[in-house]
Amino acid sequence: MTDNRNLEAAWEYHNATKHSRASVRSNPHFLDWANQPSPFKIYATLEPLPMPREVRQTGVAALSAIAESLPAQTDAVPDVETLAQILYLSAGITRHRKYPGGEIFFRAAACTGALYEVELYIVCGDIRRLEAGVYHFSPGEFALRRLRGGDCRGTLSEATGGEPAIAHAPVTILCTCTYWRNAWKYQARTYRHFGWDNGTLLANLLAAATALGMPAKVVCGFVDEDVNRLLDVDSDREVAFSLAALGYVADLPQQSPSPISALHLETVPLSRREIDYPAMREMHAASSLHSAKEVAAWRGNTPQTELLTPTGPIVPLEPYSNEEMARDPIEQVILRRGSSRKFAQTPISLVQLSTMLERATRGIPADFLIPQGAQLNDLYLIVNAVEGLDPGAYVYHRDRQMLECLKAGNFRAEAGYLGLEQLLPSEAAANIFFLADLQSILQRFGNRGYRAVQLEAGILSGKLYLAAYAQRLGATGLTFYDDEVTGFFSPHAEGKSAIMLVALGKSAKARI
Ligand SMILES: Cc1cc2nc3c(=O)[nH]c(=O)nc-3n(C[C@H](O)[C@H](O)[C@H](O)COP(=O)(O)O)c2cc1C
Numbered sequence: 001m002t003d004n005r006n007l008e009a010a011w012e013y014h015n016a017t018k019h020s021r022a023s024v025r026s027n028p029h030f031l032d033w034a035n036q037p038s039p040f041k042i043y044a045t046l047e048p049l050p051m052p053r054e055v056r057q058t059g060v061a062a063l064s065a066i067a068e069s070l071p072a073q074t075d076a077v078p079d080v081e082t083l084a085q086i087l088y089l090s091a092g093i094t095r096h097r098k099y100p101g102g103e104i105f106f107r108a109a110a111c112t113g114a115l116y117e118v119e120l121y122i123v124c125g126d127i128r129r130l131e132a133g134v135y136h137f138s139p140g141e142f143a144l145r146r147l148r149g150g151d152c153r154g155t156l157s158e159a160t161g162g163e164p165a166i167a168h169a170p171v172t173i174l175c176t177c178t179y180w181r182n183a184w185k186y187q188a189r190t191y192r193h194f195g196w197d198n199g200t201l202l203a204n205l206l207a208a209a210t211a212l213g214m215p216a217k218v219v220c221g222f223v224d225e226d227v228n229r230l231l232d233v234d235s236d237r238e239v240a241f242s243l244a245a246l247g248y249v250a251d252l253p254q255q256s257p258s259p260i261s262a263l264h265l266e267t268v269p270l271s272r273r274e275i276d277y278p279a280m281r282e283m284h285a286a287s288s289l290h291s292a293k294e295v296a297a298w299r300g301n302t303p304q305t306e307l308l309t310p311t312g313p314i315v316p317l318e319p320y321s322n323e324e325m326a327r328d329p330i331e332q333v334i335l336r337r338g339s340s341r342k343f344a345q346t347p348i349s350l351v352q353l354s355t356m357l358e359r360a361t362r363g364i365p366a367d368f369l370i371p372q373g374a375q376l377n378d379l380y381l382i383v384n385a386v387e388g389l390d391p392g393a394y395v396y397h398r399d400r401q402m403l404e405c406l407k408a409g410n411f412r413a414e415a416g417y418l419g420l421e422q423l424l425p426s427e428a429a430a431n432i433f434f435l436a437d438l439q440s441i442l443q444r445f446g447n448r449g450y451r452a453v454q455l456e457a458g459i460l461s462g463k464l465y466l467a468a469y470a471q472r473l474g475a476t477g478l479t480f481y482d483d484e485v486t487g488f489f490s491p492h493a494e495g496k497s498a499i500m501l502v503a504l505g506k507s508a509k510a511r512i
Contacts, residue, residue: 004294004446009286013279014438014450014497017189018482019420029187033101037181037270039116040140041238044266048143049135051084055331060211062333062470063325066463067359069206070215076247077170079128082212084142086173086246089208089334090201091120091139107139108334109200110465110477112193117182118201119238121231124171125151125252134230147263152230154255156243159226161295163367165217165245168252173244175201176233179281180274189479191280192454196477196500198241199458200465204334205244206364207466211330218366218459219243220452221299224288232263237274239284242455287447298448299367302374303440307397308492310404315389317354317401325355326471333470340474342508343427350388352471353430356504360463361398368445368452376441376453377434377460377499380406380489382415385429385505395492406492418485419478419501428503431478432464433485435496457500464502474507 058065070076078086093105104114111118120137122144124130134148157167166172177194186193202218209216220242227240289295320326328336363373379396381403383389392408416426418433425431434457441449461477468475478501485498 004287004289004448006286007442007447009283010442010447010450013191013283016279017192019479020481020483024420031185035184035271035273037184038268039105039181040138041119041136041178042268043136043145044268046145046265048138048141048145050141050143051087052081053084053142054081055088056081056085057329058211058331059329061325061327062207062330062466063355063359065207065211065330066203066466067362069210069365070213072165072215072217072365073248073250074215075250076214077127077249078214078247080130082214083122083127083130083171085212086205086208087120087137088142089331090205091118091137092142093139094335095338105140106338109204109462110339111197111200112182112477113185115182115185117178117190117194118198119176119178121174121176122171123152123156123174123230125153127170147232147265150258151255152258155226155230155257155260157255158257158292159223159230160219160221160243161292163219163221163299166219166243167254168248168250169245170249171246173205173246174227174231174240175242175244176231176238177241178238178270179277180237180270183275183277183280184271188277188279190277191283194241195451195454196458196461199455200462200477202242202244202455203459203462203466206459207330209246214246215248216365217245218364218455219245220366220368220448220455221289221295223290223292223295225290229260232265236281241451283447283450287451289448298445300370301444302369302376303444304374305378305437305440307378307395310397310402313405315403315405317358317403318351319354319358320351328470333466337465337469339476340424340503340505340507343424343429343474343503343505344508345385345427346506347385347387348429348473348505350386352473353386353389353504355471356464356467357396358401359467360460364456364459366456369456376456377436378496380433380435380493382411382431382433384412384415393489395489406489414488418480418488419503420480422478424476425478425501425503427505429505432502432504433480433489433498434460434500435486435489435493436499437495438497439495453499461500461502464504468504472510473504475502475504477502
């Protein structure tokens with residue numbers, strides 16, 4: 001058994017998967033198009049149960065939906081229409097594009113390389129028009145397939161060490177990640193992408209749940225083997241990464257765990273052959289939890305990493321008020337979203353930037369962020385073109401709602417370089433870099449903290465995407481040169497690790 005407390009494992013994985021100028025140039029990897037993995041998991045023998053397709057208009061402003069959540073103990077049970085809508089707005093196919101070699105089915109949330117390695121499953125009791133069971137969600141057909149009948153929530157509750165949100169949830173959405181589907185392009189760095197891509201999906205899920213009146217909570221602590229067994233996934237290929245408890249029933253009779261047998265369900269191979277990257281499986285094993293007791297002790301007590309008191313020039317945020325802000329509803333904004341492929345080099349306003357930062361960072365309901373409002377990542381910015389803000393490097397003081405200037409100057413070229421020598425970050429109005437004090441996070445959460453910090457960055461990025469598109473701006477996630485990002489923001493960022501990057505601005509081609 002590997003040990004979550006042996007922190008060497010996370011450091012080893014993190015250091016081995018850093019991008020640098022040298023590592024990118026010396027990597028002989030190329031894309032084997034003939035062996036491209038299918039973006040869909042297909043169960044060969046199970047009948048699909050079509051889901052209702054009507055998109056209900058919630059009318060809830062995206063900028064409210066991403067910023068707010070319902071109190072955890074709000075009684076609410078999703079019906080199948082609500083569940084369908086949440087699945088659609090999180091992982092549904094929202095557009096497709098043909099190209100000479102095939103077709104890309106783009107989904108509601110951004111995902112590295114449009115490879116969509118995150119699969120969704122449902123564990124529920126009886127809800128209106130859906131019997132208790134364990135289901136797989138097929139975005140291609142917009143259908144569920146029942147893997148197991150009966151109420152398995154007791155097993156899930158036990159696997160999460162009695163996490164209250166799961167124990168009281170009528171429905172839990174389980175997110176798994178499939179190594180090969182993303183590693184085909186990104187090799188061993190894919191394990192970081194699990195957090196990012198699962199995170200953007202969860203940002204949509206949380207916003208959709210809020211708009212539909214459902215409390216929701218992200219749960220990262222669970223006994224891995226028990227959840228993987230419940231979903232009957234081949235854990236050398238696909239692993240449970242996060243859970244999202246949906247709804248709440250105060251007096252839910254507690255179920256006892258049911259015996260879980262192997263299902264031996266046939267699934268269609270993703271590719272002719274798969275390449276294994278053992279570093280990821282090792283990282284996963286080293287961050288796995290093995291007992292309900294270990295899980296119960298794992299959650300909560302988030303390390304509070306306070307930023308140094310500002311010493312540089314400060315600029316208070318000036319977000320739009322509720323009355324002034326754009327009121328485009330969440331379902332419209334999710335359908336409009338798509339990563340900017342080119343930014344117009346025109347400025348955005350400080351009010352727009354402030355609104356994105358303030359709304360995206362109001363707190364995430366998650367078992368690793370307690371007290372609610374805690375955050376693992378710090379946000380550092382390269383501002384290229386924001387009216388009311390001098391170009392330069394900044395750090396965001398969330399508690400004080402202000403930006404501190406670390407160095408003034410035009411850093412467009414540096415932004416492009418740090419973002420793996422791509423044009424997008426140099427053309428964007430602002431780049432948000434997520435950096436975290438991995439040392440203290442791993443100290444508190446063990447290797448599992450590595451999953452949590454990547455997942456949180458993904459959720460925050462997903463919220464930033466939605467906050468941008470709500471204001472008819474654009475956004476894109478980006479990858480980066482790890483150590484050079486830290487170097488650029490140092491001495492302030494000394495000792496921190498680069499976790500993720502999002503560029504914001506006006507898209508050259510606006511979506512309607
Ligand atoms: C974490 C993350 C990193 C990304 N990195 C890059 C990148 O380095 N370069 C790029 O052009 N696009 C990047 N993207 C954008 C994806 O390619 C895009 O999300 C995907 O093609 C799906 O398209 P959509 O976002 O328009 O739906 C990234 C997206 C995410 C979520």
